[in-house]
Amino acid sequence: MDRVALLAHQLRTPLSAINALAQGLIRRADQLSTHDVRAKAEKIWRASLRLDELTETILSYSRATAGGIVLNPSEFNLDELIRRVCREQGGQDPSRAIRLQLRGLPAMVIGDAILLEQALVIVLSNAMKYSPPERLIEITARRRAGMIRIVVKDQGIGILERDLPFIMQPFFRGQNAKKLPGTGLGLSLAWYILKLHGGDLEIESHEGRGTKVTMIVPETNTTGLSYSI
Numbered sequence: 011m012d013r014v015a016l017l018a019h020q021l022r023t024p025l026s027a028i029n030a031l032a033q034g035l036i037r038r039a040d041q042l043s044t045h046d047v048r049a050k051a052e053k054i055w056r057a058s059l060r061l062d063e064l065t066e067t068i069l070s071y072s073r074a075t076a077g078g079i080v081l082n083p084s085e086f087n088l089d090e091l092i093r094r095v096c097r098e099q100g101g102q103d104p105s106r107a108i109r110l111q112l113r114g115l116p117a118m119v120i121g122d123a124i125l126l127e128q129a130l131v132i133v134l135s136n137a138m139k140y141s142p143p144e145r146l147i148e149i150t151a152r153r154r155a156g157m158i159r160i161v162v163k164d165q166g167i168g169i170l171e172r173d174l175p176f177i178m179q180p181f182f183r184g185q186n187a188k189k190l191p192g193t194g195l196g197l198s199l200a201w202y203i204l205k206l207h208g209g210d211l212e213i214e215s216h217e218g219r220g221t222k223v224t225m226i227v228p229e230t231n232t233t234g235l236s237y238s239i
């Protein structure tokens with residue numbers, strides 16, 4: 011499919027859901043119980059979150075390709091950032107078990123907290139999207155030789171071996187992922203963000219067993235290098 015059409019299609023799906031649910035609420039407001047109203051409102055909320063995330067990804071991607079993403083580094087607490095992302099992403103599916111293990115992280119790192127948060131949201135939301143809701147997601151972070159390795163491990167559908175070499179290319183979607191919504195832009199953006207920091211993104215995966223994504227973040231060394239995707 012044409013890329014612009016694909017993006018428009020992805021935007022339309024949650025928008026149609028919001029439209030239909032809101033119309034239902036308007037038309038039947040006086041017949042619905044509080045419980046029903048709440049259930050519909052929650053669906054609207056989820057669809058709007060998805061729309062927001064999609065828009066954010068598309069905008070960031072177009073900024074990245076135009077060379078318009080520059081690092082705005084500052085000192086921040088990475089431990090807190092990881093906990094916040096887990097809380098917020100986890101809050102979208104409260105029944106999901108997410109195990110956090112953060113060991114010996116420095117009190118402060120230097121980097122672009124907004125971009126790093128975006129990269130972690132991308133990786134964690136993939137783990138949630140591509141694994142069944144009852145399966146555990148494990149997030150560990152540790153410090154080694156001036157680098158922090160944040161690992162997000164799921165027990166989901168995994169990635170086909172033949173797809174692995176292409177997985178970080180913009181618009182590429184794995185063969186077994188196409189039945190789920192997505193643009194194929196997330197990982198390329200996460201990769202770009204880590205490269206801008208002088209870090210890296212690594213993926214190991216086994217089809218049908220699960221995926222392990224490692225974000226490598228330097229504690230302080232932010233390079234001024236530019237990459238294009």
Ligand SMILES: Nc1ncnc2c1ncn2[C@@H]1O[C@H](COP(=O)(O)OP(=O)(O)O)[C@@H](O)[C@H]1O
Nearest residue numbers: 136137140183184187192193194195196197221
């Ligand atoms: N945790 C994961 N488990 C299985 N497949 C994944 C995972 N993360 C990424 N992928 C694969 O990598 C592809 C690219 O990911 P991404 O760029 O985030 O795009 P999207 O999620 O929009 O498809 C996905 O389509 C999917 O095939």
Ligand SMILES: [Mg+2]
Nearest residue numbers: 136192196197
């Ligand atoms: Mg994704």
